[in-house]
Amino acid sequence: MMADLGIAFGRVAFVMLFVLNLGGLLTWVERKQSAIMQDRIGANRASILGFRFFGLFHPLADAIKMLTKEDFRPARADRFLFTLAPFVSVFFALVAFASIPFGDTLRIAGRAIPLQAVTLNVGVLYVFAMLSLGVYGVMMAGWASGNNYALIGGQRAAALMISAEIAIGASIIGVVMVYGSLNLMDIVRGQGQLLWGVLPKWGILTQPLAFILFLTAGIAATKRIPFDMPEGESEIIGYFVEYSGMKFGMFAMADFLETVVIAGMTTSLFLGGWQVPYLEASGFVFPWGAAVALPHGVVALLQVGAFVIKVCAMIFFLMLIRWTLPRFRYDQAMRLGWLGLFPLSILNVVLTGLALLATRG
Amino acid sequence: MRLGQRFYLREVLSGLGLTAAHFFGNMGRHLARALGRPGPGGAVTIQYPEERRPYSPRLRSLHRLVRREDGSPRCVACMMCETVCPAHCIYIVADEHPNPEIEKVPARFDIDLGKCVFCGYCVEACPEDAIRMDTGILEFSSYSRGGMIYTKEMLLALEPAGPGGVPTSPVPIPADRTV
Numbered sequence: 001m002m003a004d005l006g007i008a009f010g011r012v013a014f015v016m017l018f019v020l021n022l023g024g025l026l027t028w029v030e031r032k033q034s035a036i037m038q039d040r041i042g043a044n045r046a047s048i049l050g051f052r053f054f055g056l057f058h059p060l061a062d063a064i065k066m067l068t069k070e071d072f073r074p075a076r077a078d079r080f081l082f083t084l085a086p087f088v089s090v091f092f093a094l095v096a097f098a099s100i101p102f103g104d105t106l107r108i109a110g111r112a113i114p115l116q117a118v119t120l121n122v123g124v125l126y127v128f129a130m131l132s133l134g135v136y137g138v139m140m141a142g143w144a145s146g147n148n149y150a151l152i153g154g155q156r157a158a159a160l161m162i163s164a165e166i167a168i169g170a171s172i173i174g175v176v177m178v179y180g181s182l183n184l185m186d187i188v189r190g191q192g193q194l195l196w197g198v199l200p201k202w203g204i205l206t207q208p209l210a211f212i213l214f215l216t217a218g219i220a221a222t223k224r225i226p227f228d229m230p231e232g233e234s235e236i237i238g239y240f241v242e243y244s245g246m247k248f249g250m251f252a253m254a255d256f257l258e259t260v261v262i263a264g265m266t267t268s269l270f271l272g273g274w275q276v277p278y279l280e281a282s283g284f285v286f287p288w289g290a291a292v293a294l295p296h297g298v299v300a301l302l303q304v305g306a307f308v309i310k311v312c313a314m315i316f317f318l319m320l321i322r323w324t325l326p327r328f329r330y331d332q333a334m335r336l337g338w339l340g341l342f343p344l345s346i347l348n349v350v351l352t353g354l355a356l357l358a359t360r361g
Numbered sequence: 362m363r364l365g366q367r368f369y370l371r372e373v374l375s376g377l378g379l380t381a382a383h384f385f386g387n388m389g390r391h392l393a394r395a396l397g398r399p400g401p402g403g404a405v406t407i408q409y410p411e412e413r414r415p416y417s418p419r420l421r422s423l424h425r426l427v428r429r430e431d432g433s434p435r436c437v438a439c440m441m442c443e444t445v446c447p448a449h450c451i452y453i454v455a456d457e458h459p460n461p462e463i464e465k466v467p468a469r470f471d472i473d474l475g476k477c478v479f480c481g482y483c484v485e486a487c488p489e490d491a492i493r494m495d496t497g498i499l500e501f502s503s504y505s506r507g508g509m510i511y512t513k514e515m516l517l518a519l520e521p522a523g524p525g526g527v528p529t530s531p532v533p534i535p536a537d538r539t540v
Contacts, residue, residue, distance in 0.1 A: 037384045041406040324380040
């Protein structure tokens, strides 16, 4: 009983700490990666006892700054909802990662532990439900601020995220059709098979169009450049104009957490999740016949490591997009969502259906 | 727009290729530098307080009053600089000089650097070459307006900048400044 509780706690703690730390680290990644892309050095001044560690203390300094700043609330703001909104945003971004598997079933001392915070057979739907609920935090912030600009910003955010989530939902139907499950663990397991006996059957190979559509819509759902017109903190006013201190920080953090979730989802659905190419439960089995036997612990470690590396690579790619593309105009983003991504997603479903009909008969 | 452009995809990919090439190129240069290989660094940043770029010799920096050989100011309190100053930041009180060959000497020579616009007119107007702006000192600041008023004694103590515009004398601290 206690062991079960401990294992459940450990699974949740691993995912929580992974997502939270990665989200905090993303402020550093964002600063440093953009700096290196732009021939700069980036934030490197925060130091503890003279140690700078490439500016790794800046997230810490940010947190202290945010927590010690004045927490201003406008006189006409709705007190309860104004305070609740940032918590809602962060909460749903944080729990969305729960059903993403970070490894295969681990067997220790006769127990089978699925490496996943929560075992859900509708994991895909759960993640998107949580991401969609995050919109409520944004709308709440816009409305409760008692500021017309914030309200309009909140509406912009809601409209954008709804159009993005329609496209997200439609684009993954193809993936679900190919792997035949809504359980993320089953989808990842399905990606461990081999395509034509050589290539790993990752989603990016079986569903390339869905990958592009999902990634585009996913970036839109994180409300970051090039789809940051709900926020646009430097020029167009967004839903968190009236927020200051850590509440503002929580909105910024929710964006980073959503980036981690989108990276995790893309990894699970399209990049094979925790699968290492040619690695099976007993060890490496190469298609040309060679085989390397590995103990169970090493295999599990390799798989978790592969998942973490893939998520980090995906985050690098998302950051690269964020620091490369200019912001879309609002009507362009809407047209892209409703007239570009959504019809193409439907087309993808049709094409996938025809392909499945042709191959499976 | 052509059909290919409407999908943004090709342009997006070429843009990503450009920025990724920049990232990995700079990353490689950073790593080469860290491993001790010579070559250009990955960033063009000058880390300011520790590294400085050389200043131009014509840079107009903090004023200094030129001294005679006996250490007294070369200034004869003719009020030319005070008159020409567009910001009205110079304040001079004239006094008799003990040497009868020299007409006058400033009893007070204050420059309010909070008002100064660093136009250099005072230097050009001076008939005695008594005020110059060649100290190379640019970092002077204060928490109060009074702290920005630099007196005759402070300005007399300054030395011209060395090669590359590096200041040779410390930044003067006003007596009334607490921090």
